[in-house]
Amino acid sequence: MQLRTRRILWSAAILFGSVFVGRFASTHGSTFADSFGLALTWFFTGLVVWMLAGLRRLLMQPLTLEEMLNSPAGRRELLLTVRDIGRALRPITERRYQQKKNMSVLEIGPALTVIVPSMLRHQLGAYTAVDNQQLCLDANRKRLSDVGLLDLSHHVKADVRKMTELQSESFDVAVTCHLRLFASGTAQEQVDTYKELHRVLKPGGELIVFPVRTGILDADLAHELYSRFEPVDDETVDSRAGDQATARVYLRKP
Numbered sequence: 001m002q003l004r005t006r007r008i009l010w011s012a013a014i015l016f017g018s019v020f021v022g023r024f025a026s027t028h029g030s031t032f033a034d035s036f037g038l039a040l041t042w043f044f045t046g047l048v049v050w051m052l053a054g055l056r057r058l059l060m061q062p063l064t065l066e067e068m069l070n071s072p073a074g075r076r077e078l079l080l081t082v083r084d085i086g087r088a089l090r091p092i093t094e095r096r097y098q099q100k101k102n103m104s105v106l107e108i109g110p111a112l113t114v115i116v117p118s119m120l121r122h123q124l125g126a127y128t129a130v131d132n133q134q135l136c137l138d139a140n141r142k143r144l145s146d147v148g149l150l151d152l153s154h155h156v157k158a159d160v161r162k163m164t165e166l167q168s169e170s171f172d173v174a175v176t177c178h179l180r181l182f183a184s185g186t187a188q189e190q191v192d193t194y195k196e197l198h199r200v201l202k203p204g205g206e207l208i209v210f211p212v213r214t215g216i217l218d219a220d221l222a223h224e225l226y227s228r229f230e231p232v233d234d235e236t237v238d239s240r241a242g243d244q245a246t247a248r249v250y251l252r253k254p
Helices: 003-026 034-060 067-068 074-099 115-119 136-146 187-200 219-226
Strands: 105-110 126-131 153-157 171-175 201-209 229-238 244-252
Touching: 067 219, 074 115, 074 153, 074 201, 105 115, 105 201, 115 126, 126 136, 136 153, 171 187, 187 201, 187 229, 219 229
Parallel strands: 105 126, 105 171, 126 153, 171 201
Antiparallel strands: 201 244, 229 244
């Protein structure tokens, strides 16, 4: 069961428990004292309102990386995500990059995985990880050291919309498996992301997105995306969450 689902179920259990106790206190208040029963009713009514507000915030607020790491359920959820990444990306890398050498690879939001550089170990010339959380970069650096790829790596703390430390046209492939590329931020922030990824990729470079969710793009954003990138390859897998997830390769347009 996913961590978010567990948190919602716990909140719902407390909520309904509060309603039950409040009703009991209201019904049997005269057994103790009318005033005491009324006070209990008001107390639990307030608690219900507070729980509803907290549940709403919980549904809207994404889990932080610290919350994921500090929970066994969160760590299992991350592990399932990593497995899905491997199953989706491995066929793509074998089809498209098996004969490549000295590739310059950029990963946006590597989180806790080194699956991308590990899969491209024999093709890799340089690997750059970009994330706006130092915790993710430190975890990525440690795992790269564990698999013997730290010497080929470079870590940059930056927002994907402003990767000013990275030179233009410097990467053969850019990969993002944790950034909600087509589902987060304002319209202008999404356009800035497309522009920046287009800037840092070499002519003919490729952007790999997993999972891809372009169906939510409106016409203007779709135009901004497809004027810079052309979809050229897909790989769809049955994810551990029970649905299907697609990795898509976009070719950088001139």
